[in-house]
Amino acid sequence: MGVTIDLGLMNHVIVDTASETVDIGPGGRWRDAYFELHKHDYTVAGGREANVGVAGFLLGGGMSFLNSRRGFACDDVVSYEIVLADGSIVTADKNHHPHLFRALKGGSNNFGIVTNFKMNMLSNKKIWGGLTISSKEFIPNSIEAMHDFTTNIKDNPDETVWTLFMHSPELKDTVIATAHASMVGKEKAPAFEKFLEIPTISSQLGIKTVSEFTVEYTQSSHHHVIWLTLTFKNDKRIMAKASELHDNLVEDLKAVVPNGNFITQWNCEISRIPKCKLGLKE
Numbered sequence: 001m002g003v004t005i006d007l008g009l010m011n012h013v014i015v016d017t018a019s020e021t022v023d024i025g026p027g028g029r030w031r032d033a034y035f036e037l038h039k040h041d042y043t044v045a046g047g048r049e050a051n052v053g054v055a056g057f058l059l060g061g062g063m064s065f066l067n068s069r070r071g072f073a074c075d076d077v078v079s080y081e082i083v084l085a086d087g088s089i090v091t092a093d094k095n096h097h098p099h100l101f102r103a104l105k106g107g108s109n110n111f112g113i114v115t116n117f118k119m120n121m122l123s124n125k126k127i128w129g130g131l132t133i134s135s136k137e138f139i140p141n142s143i144e145a146m147h148d149f150t151t152n153i154k155d156n157p158d159e160t161v162w163t164l165f166m167h168s169p170e171l172k173d174t175v176i177a178t179a180h181a182s183m184v185g186k187e188k189a190p191a192f193e194k195f196l197e198i199p200t201i202s203s204q205l206g207i208k209t210v211s212e213f214t215v216e217y218t219q220s221s222h223h224h225v226i227w228l229t230l231t232f233k234n235d236k237r238i239m240a241k242a243s244e245l246h247d248n249l250v251e252d253l254k255a256v257v258p259n260g261n262f263i264t265q266w267n268c269e270i271s272r273i274p275k276c277k278l279g280l281k282e
Contacts, residue, residue, distance in 0.1 A: 030051075031215065042121040
């Protein structure tokens, strides 16, 4: 048996425009952090879904909309206030406790209880993007578009996209959900060309803030959830096989959940991390 410590009330967001940094409490969610930052015309490399918690996201590394430019979200943390096992409170940054500072960048909650994250702030530019929903008959087109985008990802550091082949309980069928984001607000950037050729059932594409996008992308919190991950090379055959296995899973679940009230997702995502952020030679 272990001890659970609820940090939910430590949800402060304190903006310092002079240093262009922000102090964010571990108990907050990115929805609240973005909302407060937006008041000052700033943003950060934070979560892509509004309900994601701050601490788990940053201590796990953190995949943001800005991976190609900023690296992992934890790369923009400039200091951690942390309570250690002996009860002492220290600040870990590049000059104080540098080994702990490095370990906390992806080291999860293994080194203590973080009570404050100080992060670099970024100008709150409008982005272009949003979710589109398409019929499952266009899965081959989506796979082709994803393969093409991945092949040319080095040429498009300001664009990001991920595709979900998912069972929708509302439609009682598998659909394609694609999230597009141009972080410089470039409408219908050439990198998205093949995705935008796919007919849609619905579309939320447009100019918006990061905060607005993360709210749009918020998923239902009323289901029991399990996530599994797998990394593979850019290969259309693997994507097609994964789609086939997903279809089989949906049919199996329909047999035990006849009313179709379940969600499945096969999330195909590309993330480009700059070599310098991984400690490698650029």
